[in-house]
Amino acid sequence: MTLNRAAFDYARELIAHGRLVADKKGSWRKHHPSRSEENEFIHNHGFQEYAKWHLGVDRRHGEETKEHYKFPFGDFAVLHRCGLLAVRARAHQYGYAEIEAAADQLLSRIELRQPTR
Template sequence: MARYEVNEAAVAKARDLIAARQYVLDNEWGDVQPDADASNAFLERHGWEDYAAWHLGLKVGAKDGTKARYAFVYGDLRRVHRSGLIACIYRAAEWRHKQVETAANDLLQELDKAAGIE
């Protein structure tokens, strides 16, 4: 099974976006999750470093600058999505990537606090 480590740059970006109130609270993640076309267009405009910052997980052993390296996208490449963080928690828990699960859960708690969700 693939192993993932937490992408600290992505955690920092998500925290910055939450603090700036750049988040969406209610939507269906499947409807807004970036697809291949959106990801490719973002990569062309912004490069790998910015692309990586939208992914909470880094696949151990995969090369930087490849899509195989980055997993657990949490936003639409513009804003954090609450449903995206929940999807990250679920997927990470399902595949036993505990560090990524914990990071996503911590971000969800920060977002909920910022949004006044109790």
């Protein structure tokens, strides 16, 4: 598993342009796209756009498969803080340090934009 650099850069853009939801830990279950939403997005936009929403890539699977893309962080419209929290936790759990560090950097950027009170 390796970091999807293009997705990392895209997430930075989303944060910079305010296209994010600064939601709480545990909210990802209700914001994570369903399989049918993923399939519809791929049908309408292709795998290149689908890839932008996933911080990890699994090179054991072809680029034109959903299995190639791991660690989603948004709902195909906005980035979700809860998605990045889930990415960071799962990456840590499975030992993907590069992906964990990338999620942490993105979360730090969100905190700089919207400081906690």
